[in-house]
Amino acid sequence: MSDEVDPEDPTDGGAVDPDGPTSTPAPADTSPEDAFARLGNEIRLSILQELYERVVLGDRGESTVPHSELRTAVGESDSGKFTYHLNRLLGEFVEKRPGGYAIRHPGRELVRTVRSGAVETPVHTESDPVDAACYRCDAPVTVVYQQGYASARCTECRGVVGFDYAPEGALSLISVPAGAVDDAVEAAPMDLLDRVHGRFCHRARAFGDGVCPRCGGPADAEIRTCPSHDATEGPCEECGISFAATVEVRCRVCGAAGVLPGACAVGHRSPFREALADAGVDRPGYDAFALMAEWTPSPVDREGETALAYDLPTVGGRVVVDPRLDIHVGE
Numbered sequence: 001m002s003d004e005v006d007p008e009d010p011t012d013g014g015a016v017d018p019d020g021p022t023s024t025p026a027p028a029d030t031s032p033e034d035a036f037a038r039l040g041n042e043i044r045l046s047i048l049q050e051l052y053e054r055v056v057l058g059d060r061g062e063s064t065v066p067h068s069e070l071r072t073a074v075g076e077s078d079s080g081k082f083t084y085h086l087n088r089l090l091g092e093f094v095e096k097r098p099g100g101y102a103i104r105h106p107g108r109e110l111v112r113t114v115r116s117g118a119v120e121t122p123v124h125t126e127s128d129p130v131d132a133a134c135y136r137c138d139a140p141v142t143v144v145y146q147q148g149y150a151s152a153r154c155t156e157c158r159g160v161v162g163f164d165y166a167p168e169g170a171l172s173l174i175s176v177p178a179g180a181v182d183d184a185v186e187a188a189p190m191d192l193l194d195r196v197h198g199r200f201c202h203r204a205r206a207f208g209d210g211v212c213p214r215c216g217g218p219a220d221a222e223i224r225t226c227p228s229h230d231a232t233e234g235p236c237e238e239c240g241i242s243f244a245a246t247v248e249v250r251c252r253v254c255g256a257a258g259v260l261p262g263a264c265a266v267g268h269r270s271p272f273r274e275a276l277a278d279a280g281v282d283r284p285g286y287d288a289f290a291l292m293a294e295w296t297p298s299p300v301d302r303e304g305e306t307a308l309a310y311d312l313p314t315v316g317g318r319v320v321v322d323p324r325l326d327i328h329v330g331e
């Protein structure tokens with residue numbers, strides 16, 4: 001997911017391309033396999049990284065890097081060899097403009113993926129208990145990062161997520177690239193806990209509105225119930241989690257998906273947002289996630305479909321969320 005809007009990249013959320021139309025047409029008949037095969041070279045990746053750092057992160061105020069400057073930055077003394085590799089990137093990843101070379105959107109996305117650490121070997125780390133409580137038993141929680149997933153982990157109960165790649169006692173399981181975690185498990189665990197759960201809430205809300213937070217494609221939601229649910233001794237053996245009913249979301253385009261406590265998908269909408277505010281939660285973070293996970297819904301039949309019924313402390317009657325995630329108050 002690209003959270004930041006890049007004003008220089010019209011495909012990235014900016015309204016206008018300050019450089020006008022691109023000068024190198026993208027080849028129309030290139031497959032993703034061909035495109036990725038062309039990246040299997042250290043010099044080419046280095047060219048993309050240098051272009052990204054100079055054009056996107058630098059303050060040069062220009063969107064191109066001249067050939068000689070780029071070659072010096074990459075550190076390739078053989079000009080012919082450098083030009084050969086640079087030319088192999090022209091098209092999808094790099095374009096040639098009058099002032100030099102610019103990096104295209106797919107090239108930027110690739111460098112962002114590398115920079116975020118999504119392709120690094122994951123490590124396992126766990127913090128000391130932080131100033132946050134388990135929403136099941138109120139015991140202190142720690143922050144765990146393993147296998148590319150960050151979790152809040154209860155120090156006493158068995159938690160709610162029982163998948164084999166989740167730590168024992170997991171209260172959440174959120175995919176985060178290693179670069180975004182860095183040394184925060186030891187250095188700033190509470191900040192990390194809020195950051196990953198805040199991002200989870202934002203993504204859940206976008207999915208709840210039918211938009212993939214990763215690619216912007218249309219997303220579908222479905223209410224999931226477990227037919228033989230038993231979470232008396234910890235996460236259910238059948239479905240792997242403690243919640244009897246959840247919302248599953250999936251992007252029709254890129255396939256990004258997740259299983260959410262239902263309230264997370266509608267937490268920005270009335271009457272859920274008022275209930276959050278009433279509890280003193282005014283921004284998405286661990287507390288917002290924990291409160292919404294604590295609001296356990298009952299599966300109910302609504303016009304022949306399974307829906308989720310909530311008893312919110314701020315609402316007199318029942319609040320029902322239907323399979324389209326429309327909210328019905330007082331039913």
Ligand SMILES: [Zn+2]
Nearest residue numbers: 134137154157
């Ligand atoms: Zn607990």
Ligand SMILES: [Zn+2]
Nearest residue numbers: 226229236239
């Ligand atoms: Zn179950």
Ligand SMILES: [Zn+2]
Nearest residue numbers: 212215251254
């Ligand atoms: Zn998507």
